[in-house]
Amino acid sequence: MARDELIALVQLQEGVVSRRQALDRGMTRDQITWCLASRRWQRLHLGVFATFTGPVSYRARVWAAVLRVGPGAAASHQTAAYLDGMCDEPSPVIHITAPAHRHIQTRIDGVQVHYAQRLNRTRHPTRLPPRTRIEDTVLDLVDAAAHPRAVETWVTAANQRRRTTPERIAEALGLRKKIRWRPLLESMLGDVAEGAESPLELRHLRRVERAHGLPSGVRQRRVAGQRVIWIDVDYDEFMLRVELDGRLGHDGEGRFRDRHRDNAGTVHGRATLRYGHADVFGDPCGVAAEQAKVLAARGWTERARTCGTNCTAFS
Structure with missing residues (x-):
């Protein structure tokens, strides 16, 4: 037995x-x-x-690290993110979180050990190898982020890949007394709940649309027809669509889907403006100026505004 x-x-x-x-x-x-x-x-x-x-698989290596750290330990941070499909590549170092009362005296090769007071609550009850809950994985990564861009990347990746929701992340956030980037994260969760699904879309929402007083578009609008299409930002009243092309989803077959969507929109009188990372991150004021001009030509009667003293949109 x-x-x-x-x-x-x-x-x-x-x-x-x-x-x-x-x-x-x-x-x-x-x-x-x-x-x-x-x-x-x-x-x-x-x-x-x-x-x-023979070779040791990644999941076997994670198990080995969890067992080495000891009872109650769980994969966390980038390791848990990879196990739960929030990213496509594992980190070279395996991240394990241990209960705060334990301290690992010796260095473990290839493993970074973190400590948490609330691990019994943030550890997923059933998933194997043992790991933190997805929402808490996101918060751990946010807390460790060195730059706001990394915060955007992890929050939007978790939601874009349908691993969690802004509401569930917000609920987990409410249980944490201390976390880095809290104001940014709270603001971002509201934006993601509105439909912004990537750092590119968040940047457009904040630095192009809101910063320059443009009308609010509907984000991630589902349009059904012979085939279902998704519109990144739809200004339905003005028959204008904005497509934000990150690399993922716009290569290969994605290019043909984009072409079909743009052509179908043109047939029905809709214009499409398409921007990439270089446009939205490199020249948000220029993007705003172009959008404002098209919106005005299509019936928008309000005036756009400058985003600050160095704004080049309407100079």
């Missing part, structure tokens, strides 16, 4: 087991030593082994 339990545990943990787990399920110290000496097992960390030969 103990052997069956050990086999089931090893399978659950991607082939990884700790010395303590093996001993508790019937193995002897001599048997563990023989498995290592015969190279049937390989040592990953102190007291943590892979029960197979």
Whole structure:
């Protein structure tokens, strides 16, 4: 029975087991030593082994780090973000959070250990390898961010990939007494709730539309027809659409979808303005001036404003 339990545990943990787990399920110290000496097992960390030969998968490495840090530990930060599909590439260092009362005395190769008071609440109850809840992963990454751009990237990635919602992040934020970038994050969650799904869209909303007093567009508008299309920013009253082209989704087949959408809009009398990162981040005032001119030609009667003393939109 103990052997069956050990086999089931090893399978659950991607082939990884700790010395303590093996001993508790019937193995002897001599048997563990023989498995290592015969190279049937390989040592990953102190007291943590892979029960197979050959390459070690990323998930197995995460399991090894969790077991090395000890009971209650969980993958967090970029590691948890990768496991939950919030980013496409894992970080070179595995991030593990341990309960605050524990302190790891020795350095663990390839692992960065964080400590948290509330880990019993932020650790996901069922997902394996053990990891923090998605909303708390976002907040951990925000707290560690060195630049506002990184805050935008993590918040919008989590929502754009449908891993969570602004409301759930806000709820988790309300339970944290201290966190870096709180005012920025609270403002951003409101913008994301309005439909801004990427740093590019957030930049357009804030530095182009709001900063220059342009009318409010409807973001991520779903338009159904023979095929469903999504409009990044739709000024329906003025028959104008703004498409914000980040790299993702606008290469290859995405280019043909964009062309179909633009052509269909033109047939129905709608104009499309299309901008990329270089436009919105590099010259938001120029983008605002162009949009204002098209909006005015299509019936907008208010006046745009300058965004500051150095604004070049209407100079």
